[in-house]
Amino acid sequence: MLWVEKYRPKSFDEVVNQEEAKEVLASWICHKFKAPREFCSKWAKKRSVEAKAILLAGPPGTGKTTLVHALAREINYELIELNASDVRTGERVKQTVGRGIREVSLFGYVGRMILFDEVDGLHAREDAGGLEAVIEIIETAKIPVVMTANNPYDSKFRPLREISHVVNLRELSEKEVVAVLMKICKTERAQCEEEALAAIAKSTAGDLRAAINDLQMYLTGDRVLTLDKIRRDERNPQMSMFKVLDKVYKARWFSEAVKVSSSPSFDWEQYFTWVLETIPTVYKDLELLAEAYDNLSKADMFIGVVKKTQEWELLRYALELVTGGVSQVRNKPRLPPFIKYGFPQRFLTMSRLREVRKRRELLARYLSTSLHVSRSVVNTELVYVLSALVKMGQEKIVLDKLSKALGVNTLDIRDLLTK
Ligand SMILES: Nc1ncnc2c1ncn2[C@@H]1O[C@H](COP(=O)(O)OP(=O)(O)O)[C@@H](O)[C@H]1O
Ligand SMILES: [Mg+2]
Numbered sequence: 001m002l003w004v005e006k007y008r009p010k011s012f013d014e015v016v017n018q019e020e021a022k023e024v025l026a027s028w029i030c031h032k033f034k035a036p037r038e039f040c041s042k043w044a045k046k047r048s049v050e051a052k053a054i055l056l057a058g059p060p061g062t063g064k065t066t067l068v069h070a071l072a073r074e075i076n077y078e079l080i081e082l083n084a085s086d087v088r089t090g091e092r093v094k095q096t097v098g099r100g101i102r103e104v105s106l107f108g109y110v111g112r113m114i115l116f117d118e119v120d121g122l123h124a125r126e127d128a129g130g131l132e133a134v135i136e137i138i139e140t141a142k143i144p145v146v147m148t149a150n151n152p153y154d155s156k157f158r159p160l161r162e163i164s165h166v167v168n169l170r171e172l173s174e175k176e177v178v179a180v181l182m183k184i185c186k187t188e189r190a191q192c193e194e195e196a197l198a199a200i201a202k203s204t205a206g207d208l209r210a211a212i213n214d215l216q217m218y219l220t221g222d223r224v225l226t227l228d229k230i231r232r233d234e235r236n237p238q239m240s241m242f243k244v245l246d247k248v249y250k251a252r253w254f255s256e257a258v259k260v261s262s263s264p265s266f267d268w269e270q271y272f273t274w275v276l277e278t279i280p281t282v283y284k285d286l287e288l289l290a291e292a293y294d295n296l297s298k299a300d301m302f303i304g305v306v307k308k309t310q311e312w313e314l315l316r317y318a319l320e321l322v323t324g325g326v327s328q329v330r331n332k333p334r335l336p337p338f339i340k341y342g343f344p345q346r347f348l349t350m351s352r353l354r355e356v357r358k359r360r361e362l363l364a365r366y367l368s369t370s371l372h373v374s375r376s377v378v379n380t381e382l383v384y385v386l387s388a389l390v391k392m393g394q395e396k397i398v399l400d401k402l403s404k405a406l407g408v409n410t411l412d413i414r415d416l417l418t419k
Contacts, residue, residue, distance in 0.1 A: 002337045003216040004209050007184055008066055012043060012074055014178055014181040015063050021056060021167045024049050025071050025146070026164065033144050034110055035075040051165035053138045053145040055119075057152050058169030060252065061209035064148035067169075069114045071146075078109040082116055113144045118252065120149040120157060135159055146222050150253060177201035177211050184212065190219050195227040213337070220338075238343070240265070241274050245341050254320075257327035268319060270294070272299075275326055277344040288329045295325030359408055360416055366406055385416040388409045 009015045012022050022043055030040035031048030056064045072079035116134055138145050152161060171361050178197045185192035197215070204210040218225050218233075233239045245261050251257035260266060279292045302318035305311070367382055368375045398417075399410040406413070 002213075003184060004212045005134060007068055007180075007187075007212065010073060012067075012070055012371045015067055015070060015188075016180060017172060018063050018067060020096060021063075021067055024165060024167045025054060025067065027143060028054055028076060029071065039074050046116075050163050051163070051387075053147060053164040053165045055147045055149060055160060055164040056154060056169055057149050059171055059206060060150060060256065061207035061211070062169045062172055063208070064116075064169060065117055067099045068113075068117075068146050068148065072113050076108075076110045077113040077404065078107065078111070080112060080114050082114060087411055113146065114141065116145065116147040118149060118151050119147045120154070121159065121252070131156070131160070135163065138163055163211055169225075171206040172208055172357065173206070174201040177204070177206070178207055180208060180383075181211060181215050184215060185219075185225070188219065188223075190223045190225060192219075192225045193227050196225045196230055199227055199230050215340070241270065242341050245274060245278055249278075249322050249339065250335060252326075253322040254328050257323045258320050261316075261323050268315075268322070272303075272322060273344050273346050274341070275322055277346060278341045279326065281327065281341060282335065282339060285331075285333070288332065291329045292326045299325070357418070359412060362391055362406055362408070363402065363413070363416055368401070370405075385415065390414060390417050 012026075015022065023045060023337065026035075026040065026043035027045045028049040028051065029035050030044035035044075038283060056067060058064055071077075114137070119131075120135060126294065129143065148166065149157070149158065149160075152166065176193065178201050181197040181200065182194070185197070192215075196218075200211050200214045200218075215225070218229065226327075244266070247260050248257045251259075251321060261271075276296060279296070280289060283289050283292055291409075299318040299321035302314060302321065306314050306318065364375050364378045364383075367378045371378075371382070373382070386398055389395070395414065399413050402408075402413050403410045
Protein backbone atom coordinates (compact mmCIF):
# COMPACT_ATOMS: atom_id res chain seq x y z
CA MET A 1 0.00 0.00 0.00
CA LEU A 2 1.15 3.50 -0.76
CA TRP A 3 2.23 5.35 2.31
CA VAL A 4 0.82 8.66 1.09
CA GLU A 5 -2.57 6.95 1.27
CA LYS A 6 -1.90 5.02 4.45
CA TYR A 7 -0.80 8.17 6.25
CA ARG A 8 -3.23 10.60 4.72
CA PRO A 9 -4.75 12.58 7.60
CA LYS A 10 -8.36 11.63 8.33
CA SER A 11 -9.25 14.68 10.38
CA PHE A 12 -8.56 18.41 10.44
CA ASP A 13 -6.44 17.92 13.53
CA GLU A 14 -3.96 15.74 11.74
CA VAL A 15 -3.42 18.15 8.86
CA VAL A 16 -0.25 20.04 9.59
CA ASN A 17 0.08 23.78 9.39
CA GLN A 18 -2.85 24.81 7.23
CA GLU A 19 -4.78 26.66 9.91
CA GLU A 20 -6.09 29.41 7.67
CA ALA A 21 -7.49 26.96 5.14
CA LYS A 22 -9.20 24.97 7.89
CA GLU A 23 -10.75 28.09 9.31
CA VAL A 24 -12.05 29.32 5.96
CA LEU A 25 -13.49 25.94 5.02
CA ALA A 26 -15.18 25.52 8.38
CA SER A 27 -16.58 29.06 8.52
CA TRP A 28 -17.97 28.70 5.04
CA ILE A 29 -19.51 25.27 5.49
CA CYS A 30 -20.91 25.92 8.95
CA HIS A 31 -22.72 29.12 8.02
CA LYS A 32 -24.02 28.13 4.62
CA PHE A 33 -24.62 24.39 4.92
CA LYS A 34 -25.36 21.76 7.50
CA ALA A 35 -22.53 20.68 9.75
CA PRO A 36 -22.16 19.18 13.25
CA ARG A 37 -22.16 21.77 16.04
CA GLU A 38 -19.09 20.26 17.66
CA PHE A 39 -17.04 20.65 14.51
CA CYS A 40 -18.24 24.20 13.96
CA SER A 41 -17.52 25.41 17.45
CA LYS A 42 -14.03 24.01 17.19
CA TRP A 43 -13.05 25.29 13.74
CA ALA A 44 -15.43 27.93 12.42
CA LYS A 45 -15.32 31.64 13.07
CA LYS A 46 -18.35 33.75 13.93
CA ARG A 47 -18.35 35.36 10.52
CA SER A 48 -19.26 33.43 7.46
CA VAL A 49 -17.17 33.35 4.30
CA GLU A 50 -19.27 34.68 1.46
CA ALA A 51 -18.49 32.80 -1.70
CA LYS A 52 -20.11 30.30 -4.00
CA ALA A 53 -17.11 28.00 -3.76
CA ILE A 54 -13.74 27.67 -2.08
CA LEU A 55 -10.56 27.40 -4.12
CA LEU A 56 -7.57 25.94 -2.31
CA ALA A 57 -4.39 27.06 -4.04
CA GLY A 58 -0.90 25.84 -3.34
CA PRO A 59 2.04 23.77 -4.54
CA PRO A 60 1.80 19.96 -4.81
CA GLY A 61 1.88 17.91 -1.65
CA THR A 62 0.79 20.58 0.80
CA GLY A 63 -2.52 19.01 1.77
CA LYS A 64 -5.13 20.44 -0.61
CA THR A 65 -6.85 17.19 -1.53
CA THR A 66 -6.34 15.87 1.99
CA LEU A 67 -8.11 18.84 3.55
CA VAL A 68 -11.20 18.40 1.42
CA HIS A 69 -11.39 14.68 2.16
CA ALA A 70 -10.92 15.37 5.86
CA LEU A 71 -13.63 18.03 5.78
CA ALA A 72 -16.16 15.69 4.18
CA ARG A 73 -15.38 13.10 6.80
CA GLU A 74 -15.62 15.56 9.69
CA ILE A 75 -19.08 16.72 8.65
CA ASN A 76 -20.23 13.34 7.33
CA TYR A 77 -20.77 14.36 3.71
CA GLU A 78 -20.39 12.13 0.71
CA LEU A 79 -17.52 13.51 -1.33
CA ILE A 80 -17.90 13.44 -5.08
CA GLU A 81 -14.75 14.05 -7.05
CA LEU A 82 -15.21 15.32 -10.56
CA ASN A 83 -12.47 15.68 -13.09
CA ALA A 84 -12.12 17.39 -16.43
CA SER A 85 -13.59 14.57 -18.47
CA ASP A 86 -16.61 14.22 -16.16
CA VAL A 87 -17.26 17.89 -16.69
CA ARG A 88 -16.93 17.65 -20.43
CA THR A 89 -19.31 14.78 -20.85
CA GLY A 90 -21.63 16.38 -18.35
CA GLU A 91 -23.48 13.16 -17.54
CA ARG A 92 -22.12 12.39 -14.14
CA VAL A 93 -22.25 16.01 -13.16
CA LYS A 94 -25.95 16.38 -13.85
CA GLN A 95 -26.70 13.18 -12.00
CA THR A 96 -24.70 14.23 -9.01
CA VAL A 97 -25.77 17.81 -8.69
CA GLY A 98 -29.38 17.03 -9.50
CA ARG A 99 -30.05 14.27 -7.02
CA GLY A 100 -31.95 15.02 -3.84
CA ILE A 101 -30.81 14.99 -0.26
CA ARG A 102 -33.22 12.22 0.77
CA GLU A 103 -31.43 9.67 -1.34
CA VAL A 104 -28.18 10.60 0.33
CA SER A 105 -29.41 9.86 3.82
CA LEU A 106 -29.94 6.25 2.79
CA PHE A 107 -26.21 5.80 3.01
CA GLY A 108 -25.96 7.61 6.29
CA TYR A 109 -24.55 10.79 4.85
CA VAL A 110 -25.88 14.18 5.79
CA GLY A 111 -25.17 15.71 2.42
CA ARG A 112 -23.04 15.75 -0.66
CA MET A 113 -20.04 17.83 -1.55
CA ILE A 114 -18.23 18.29 -4.84
CA LEU A 115 -14.48 18.40 -5.26
CA PHE A 116 -12.95 19.64 -8.50
CA ASP A 117 -9.39 18.55 -7.89
CA GLU A 118 -6.64 20.36 -9.78
CA VAL A 119 -8.89 22.59 -11.85
CA ASP A 120 -5.91 24.38 -13.32
CA GLY A 121 -5.23 21.17 -15.21
CA LEU A 122 -8.19 22.04 -17.37
CA HIS A 123 -6.42 24.61 -19.47
CA ALA A 124 -3.51 22.35 -20.37
CA ARG A 125 -5.73 20.66 -22.93
CA GLU A 126 -7.42 23.66 -24.52
CA ASP A 127 -10.39 22.99 -22.36
CA ALA A 128 -12.25 26.28 -22.38
CA GLY A 129 -15.56 24.41 -22.48
CA GLY A 130 -14.62 22.46 -19.36
CA LEU A 131 -13.88 25.64 -17.48
CA GLU A 132 -17.25 27.13 -18.40
CA ALA A 133 -18.98 23.97 -17.25
CA VAL A 134 -17.26 24.17 -13.86
CA ILE A 135 -18.40 27.76 -13.45
CA GLU A 136 -21.94 26.87 -14.38
CA ILE A 137 -21.99 24.09 -11.84
CA ILE A 138 -20.71 26.36 -9.11
CA GLU A 139 -23.37 28.91 -9.89
CA THR A 140 -26.26 26.47 -9.89
CA ALA A 141 -25.23 23.81 -7.38
CA LYS A 142 -27.06 23.70 -4.10
CA ILE A 143 -24.35 21.67 -2.48
CA PRO A 144 -20.85 22.85 -1.44
CA VAL A 145 -18.22 22.95 -4.16
CA VAL A 146 -14.51 23.02 -3.37
CA MET A 147 -11.72 23.30 -5.91
CA THR A 148 -8.00 22.84 -5.70
CA ALA A 149 -5.31 24.24 -7.95
CA ASN A 150 -1.56 24.40 -7.99
CA ASN A 151 -1.49 27.75 -9.65
CA PRO A 152 -4.79 29.47 -10.45
CA TYR A 153 -3.17 32.83 -11.20
CA ASP A 154 -3.22 32.53 -14.95
CA SER A 155 -5.66 35.04 -16.45
CA LYS A 156 -7.69 32.12 -17.83
CA PHE A 157 -8.77 31.31 -14.32
CA ARG A 158 -9.93 34.78 -13.39
CA PRO A 159 -13.63 33.78 -13.70
CA LEU A 160 -12.99 30.92 -11.26
CA ARG A 161 -11.20 33.20 -8.83
CA GLU A 162 -13.99 35.73 -9.01
CA ILE A 163 -16.76 33.37 -7.96
CA SER A 164 -14.78 31.70 -5.23
CA HIS A 165 -12.89 32.49 -2.11
CA VAL A 166 -9.24 31.70 -2.75
CA VAL A 167 -7.11 30.39 0.11
CA ASN A 168 -3.40 30.03 -0.38
CA LEU A 169 -2.00 27.01 1.36
CA ARG A 170 1.31 27.29 3.14
CA GLU A 171 4.36 25.57 1.83
CA LEU A 172 5.58 23.12 4.45
CA SER A 173 8.95 23.81 6.02
CA GLU A 174 11.75 21.25 6.10
CA LYS A 175 11.23 20.92 9.82
CA GLU A 176 7.55 20.11 9.40
CA VAL A 177 8.30 17.57 6.70
CA VAL A 178 10.94 15.89 8.88
CA ALA A 179 8.44 15.68 11.75
CA VAL A 180 5.87 13.91 9.56
CA LEU A 181 8.50 11.52 8.16
CA MET A 182 9.79 10.74 11.64
CA LYS A 183 6.32 9.79 12.78
CA ILE A 184 5.94 7.44 9.84
CA CYS A 185 9.32 5.84 10.59
CA LYS A 186 8.18 5.20 14.16
CA THR A 187 4.91 3.64 13.09
CA GLU A 188 6.71 1.48 10.55
CA ARG A 189 9.24 0.50 13.22
CA ALA A 190 12.07 1.68 11.05
CA GLN A 191 15.25 3.28 12.26
CA CYS A 192 15.69 6.58 10.49
CA GLU A 193 18.52 9.01 11.01
CA GLU A 194 17.22 12.52 11.42
CA GLU A 195 19.87 13.79 8.98
CA ALA A 196 18.60 11.32 6.39
CA LEU A 197 15.05 12.61 6.77
CA ALA A 198 16.34 16.16 6.54
CA ALA A 199 18.06 15.27 3.26
CA ILE A 200 14.79 13.91 1.88
CA ALA A 201 12.93 17.04 3.04
CA LYS A 202 15.52 19.25 1.42
CA SER A 203 15.45 17.50 -1.93
CA THR A 204 11.65 17.46 -2.08
CA ALA A 205 11.34 21.14 -1.23
CA GLY A 206 8.10 21.29 0.73
CA ASP A 207 6.27 18.61 -1.27
CA LEU A 208 5.20 16.18 1.43
CA ARG A 209 3.81 13.67 -1.04
CA ALA A 210 7.17 13.40 -2.78
CA ALA A 211 8.94 13.17 0.58
CA ILE A 212 6.73 10.33 1.81
CA ASN A 213 7.15 8.50 -1.51
CA ASP A 214 10.93 8.82 -1.26
CA LEU A 215 10.87 7.53 2.29
CA GLN A 216 8.80 4.52 1.28
CA MET A 217 11.18 3.79 -1.57
CA TYR A 218 14.22 3.90 0.72
CA LEU A 219 12.55 1.73 3.32
CA THR A 220 11.30 -0.92 0.92
CA GLY A 221 13.08 -4.12 1.92
CA ASP A 222 15.07 -2.29 4.57
CA ARG A 223 14.24 -1.12 8.07
CA VAL A 224 17.14 1.26 8.42
CA LEU A 225 17.71 4.57 6.73
CA THR A 226 20.96 6.47 7.04
CA LEU A 227 22.23 9.64 5.43
CA ASP A 228 25.04 7.56 4.05
CA LYS A 229 22.63 5.35 2.13
CA ILE A 230 20.95 8.37 0.57
CA ARG A 231 24.29 9.84 -0.45
CA ARG A 232 25.32 6.56 -2.02
CA ASP A 233 22.12 6.37 -4.04
CA GLU A 234 22.55 9.92 -5.23
CA ARG A 235 26.02 9.21 -6.53
CA ASN A 236 24.90 6.17 -8.49
CA PRO A 237 24.15 7.50 -11.98
CA GLN A 238 21.76 4.67 -12.82
CA MET A 239 19.84 5.23 -9.61
CA SER A 240 19.56 8.93 -10.26
CA MET A 241 18.28 8.32 -13.79
CA PHE A 242 15.53 6.09 -12.36
CA LYS A 243 14.59 8.94 -10.06
CA VAL A 244 14.55 11.48 -12.85
CA LEU A 245 12.30 9.24 -14.96
CA ASP A 246 10.00 8.65 -12.04
CA LYS A 247 9.68 12.37 -11.45
CA VAL A 248 8.90 13.00 -15.10
CA TYR A 249 6.32 10.25 -15.52
CA LYS A 250 4.61 10.96 -12.22
CA ALA A 251 4.57 14.72 -12.54
CA ARG A 252 1.05 16.06 -12.57
CA TRP A 253 2.05 19.30 -14.22
CA PHE A 254 3.96 20.19 -17.29
CA SER A 255 6.22 22.52 -15.33
CA GLU A 256 6.80 19.91 -12.65
CA ALA A 257 8.18 17.53 -15.28
CA VAL A 258 10.26 20.19 -17.00
CA LYS A 259 11.89 21.07 -13.69
CA VAL A 260 14.11 17.97 -13.75
CA SER A 261 15.96 19.39 -16.74
CA SER A 262 17.16 22.41 -14.81
CA SER A 263 19.18 20.35 -12.38
CA PRO A 264 22.92 20.81 -13.06
CA SER A 265 23.49 17.06 -13.11
CA PHE A 266 20.84 16.46 -15.77
CA ASP A 267 22.43 14.71 -18.74
CA TRP A 268 19.92 15.20 -21.52
CA GLU A 269 21.55 12.89 -24.06
CA GLN A 270 21.52 9.99 -21.63
CA TYR A 271 18.03 10.94 -20.55
CA PHE A 272 16.83 10.89 -24.14
CA THR A 273 17.85 7.25 -24.54
CA TRP A 274 16.30 6.25 -21.24
CA VAL A 275 13.03 7.94 -21.92
CA LEU A 276 12.91 6.51 -25.44
CA GLU A 277 13.00 3.00 -24.06
CA THR A 278 10.91 3.41 -20.94
CA ILE A 279 7.83 4.92 -22.57
CA PRO A 280 6.34 1.48 -23.41
CA THR A 281 7.01 0.30 -19.86
CA VAL A 282 4.96 3.14 -18.50
CA TYR A 283 2.26 3.75 -21.08
CA LYS A 284 0.44 0.63 -22.24
CA ASP A 285 -2.27 2.31 -24.22
CA LEU A 286 -1.51 2.88 -27.91
CA GLU A 287 -2.77 6.45 -27.96
CA LEU A 288 -0.63 7.41 -25.01
CA LEU A 289 2.37 5.74 -26.60
CA ALA A 290 1.77 7.58 -29.86
CA GLU A 291 1.50 10.94 -28.18
CA ALA A 292 4.60 10.45 -26.06
CA TYR A 293 6.65 9.27 -29.03
CA ASP A 294 5.33 12.07 -31.16
CA ASN A 295 6.67 14.58 -28.67
CA LEU A 296 9.99 12.75 -28.59
CA SER A 297 10.26 12.88 -32.36
CA LYS A 298 9.57 16.61 -32.35
CA ALA A 299 12.26 17.04 -29.74
CA ASP A 300 14.60 15.01 -31.91
CA MET A 301 14.02 17.38 -34.80
CA PHE A 302 14.72 20.36 -32.56
CA ILE A 303 17.93 18.76 -31.42
CA GLY A 304 18.89 18.18 -35.05
CA VAL A 305 18.39 21.86 -35.80
CA VAL A 306 20.27 22.89 -32.67
CA LYS A 307 23.25 20.77 -33.60
CA LYS A 308 23.30 22.07 -37.14
CA THR A 309 22.85 25.74 -36.32
CA GLN A 310 24.57 25.67 -32.93
CA GLU A 311 21.72 27.76 -31.55
CA TRP A 312 21.90 26.17 -28.15
CA GLU A 313 19.31 28.43 -26.60
CA LEU A 314 16.74 26.48 -28.64
CA LEU A 315 17.63 23.31 -26.77
CA ARG A 316 15.20 24.23 -24.02
CA TYR A 317 12.24 23.65 -26.35
CA ALA A 318 13.47 20.16 -27.03
CA LEU A 319 13.91 19.59 -23.32
CA GLU A 320 10.35 20.71 -22.60
CA LEU A 321 9.11 18.18 -25.14
CA VAL A 322 11.11 15.26 -23.77
CA THR A 323 10.11 15.99 -20.18
CA GLY A 324 6.76 17.80 -20.05
CA GLY A 325 5.61 16.46 -23.40
CA VAL A 326 6.27 12.86 -22.38
CA SER A 327 4.78 13.34 -18.95
CA GLN A 328 1.57 15.14 -19.81
CA VAL A 329 -0.14 12.89 -22.30
CA ARG A 330 -3.87 13.03 -22.82
CA ASN A 331 -5.96 10.81 -20.52
CA LYS A 332 -2.92 9.80 -18.56
CA PRO A 333 -3.83 6.87 -16.33
CA ARG A 334 -2.97 6.59 -12.67
CA LEU A 335 0.51 5.07 -12.63
CA PRO A 336 1.56 2.27 -10.29
CA PRO A 337 3.60 3.46 -7.29
CA PHE A 338 6.72 1.56 -8.25
CA ILE A 339 7.65 1.26 -11.89
CA LYS A 340 10.53 -0.94 -12.86
CA TYR A 341 12.43 1.01 -15.50
CA GLY A 342 14.73 -1.30 -17.42
CA PHE A 343 18.29 -0.47 -18.32
CA PRO A 344 18.17 0.72 -21.94
CA GLN A 345 18.85 -2.05 -24.41
CA ARG A 346 20.24 0.55 -26.72
CA PHE A 347 23.42 0.95 -24.68
CA LEU A 348 23.94 -2.80 -24.83
CA THR A 349 23.14 -3.03 -28.53
CA MET A 350 25.38 -0.10 -29.30
CA SER A 351 28.44 -1.79 -27.91
CA ARG A 352 27.48 -4.98 -29.72
CA LEU A 353 26.99 -3.10 -32.98
CA ARG A 354 30.30 -1.36 -32.62
CA GLU A 355 31.94 -4.78 -32.41
CA VAL A 356 30.11 -6.03 -35.51
CA ARG A 357 31.02 -2.96 -37.50
CA LYS A 358 34.67 -3.36 -36.58
CA ARG A 359 34.68 -6.95 -37.84
CA ARG A 360 32.90 -6.03 -41.03
CA GLU A 361 35.55 -3.42 -41.75
CA LEU A 362 38.27 -5.93 -41.04
CA LEU A 363 36.71 -8.37 -43.48
CA ALA A 364 36.31 -5.74 -46.19
CA ARG A 365 39.88 -4.57 -45.80
CA TYR A 366 41.25 -8.11 -46.04
CA LEU A 367 39.24 -8.96 -49.13
CA SER A 368 40.07 -5.71 -50.89
CA THR A 369 43.83 -6.02 -50.37
CA SER A 370 44.09 -9.70 -51.18
CA LEU A 371 41.84 -9.52 -54.22
CA HIS A 372 43.02 -6.10 -55.41
CA VAL A 373 39.58 -4.57 -55.63
CA SER A 374 38.21 -1.49 -53.99
CA ARG A 375 36.41 -1.70 -50.69
CA SER A 376 33.19 -0.54 -52.25
CA VAL A 377 33.30 -3.47 -54.69
CA VAL A 378 33.71 -5.73 -51.69
CA ASN A 379 30.81 -4.16 -49.91
CA THR A 380 28.43 -3.91 -52.82
CA GLU A 381 29.23 -7.15 -54.64
CA LEU A 382 31.65 -9.60 -53.10
CA VAL A 383 29.97 -9.84 -49.75
CA TYR A 384 26.83 -11.01 -51.50
CA VAL A 385 28.69 -13.56 -53.57
CA LEU A 386 30.37 -14.94 -50.48
CA SER A 387 27.16 -15.02 -48.57
CA ALA A 388 25.48 -16.84 -51.47
CA LEU A 389 28.30 -19.39 -51.41
CA VAL A 390 27.85 -19.91 -47.70
CA LYS A 391 24.13 -20.35 -48.12
CA MET A 392 24.66 -22.80 -50.98
CA GLY A 393 26.73 -25.07 -48.78
CA GLN A 394 30.21 -23.96 -49.74
CA GLU A 395 30.68 -22.55 -46.30
CA LYS A 396 33.54 -24.78 -45.27
CA ILE A 397 35.93 -23.34 -47.83
CA VAL A 398 34.87 -19.73 -47.42
CA LEU A 399 34.54 -19.61 -43.69
CA ASP A 400 37.65 -21.60 -42.84
CA LYS A 401 39.83 -19.56 -45.09
CA LEU A 402 38.56 -16.22 -43.92
CA SER A 403 38.64 -17.31 -40.34
CA LYS A 404 42.30 -18.20 -40.57
CA ALA A 405 43.21 -15.03 -42.43
CA LEU A 406 41.32 -12.67 -40.15
CA GLY A 407 41.75 -14.40 -36.84
CA VAL A 408 38.00 -14.25 -36.24
CA ASN A 409 36.13 -17.43 -35.43
CA THR A 410 34.03 -19.04 -38.17
CA LEU A 411 30.73 -18.46 -36.38
CA ASP A 412 31.25 -14.72 -36.34
CA ILE A 413 32.19 -14.70 -40.00
CA ARG A 414 29.11 -16.64 -40.84
CA ASP A 415 27.11 -14.03 -38.93
CA LEU A 416 28.76 -11.26 -40.86
CA LEU A 417 28.01 -12.84 -44.21
CA THR A 418 24.51 -14.05 -43.58
CA LYS A 419 23.04 -10.99 -41.89
N1 LIG B 1 -0.50 19.62 5.61
C1 LIG B 1 -0.34 18.29 5.65
N2 LIG B 1 -0.43 17.64 6.84
C2 LIG B 1 -0.26 16.30 6.88
N3 LIG B 1 -0.01 15.51 5.82
C3 LIG B 1 0.09 16.11 4.61
C4 LIG B 1 -0.08 17.52 4.47
N4 LIG B 1 0.07 17.83 3.18
C5 LIG B 1 0.32 16.69 2.54
N5 LIG B 1 0.34 15.64 3.38
C6 LIG B 1 0.65 14.26 3.03
O1 LIG B 1 1.01 14.23 1.65
C7 LIG B 1 0.10 13.45 0.90
C8 LIG B 1 -0.35 14.25 -0.30
O2 LIG B 1 -1.17 15.33 0.11
P1 LIG B 1 -2.30 15.91 -0.81
O3 LIG B 1 -3.33 16.53 0.06
O4 LIG B 1 -2.77 14.89 -1.76
O5 LIG B 1 -1.48 17.04 -1.57
P2 LIG B 1 -1.99 18.07 -2.66
O6 LIG B 1 -1.78 19.41 -2.02
O7 LIG B 1 -1.06 17.88 -3.82
O8 LIG B 1 -3.40 17.77 -2.96
C9 LIG B 1 -1.05 13.11 1.82
O9 LIG B 1 -1.42 11.77 1.65
C10 LIG B 1 -0.48 13.30 3.21
O10 LIG B 1 0.03 12.07 3.64
MG1 LIG C 1 -4.15 16.96 -4.73
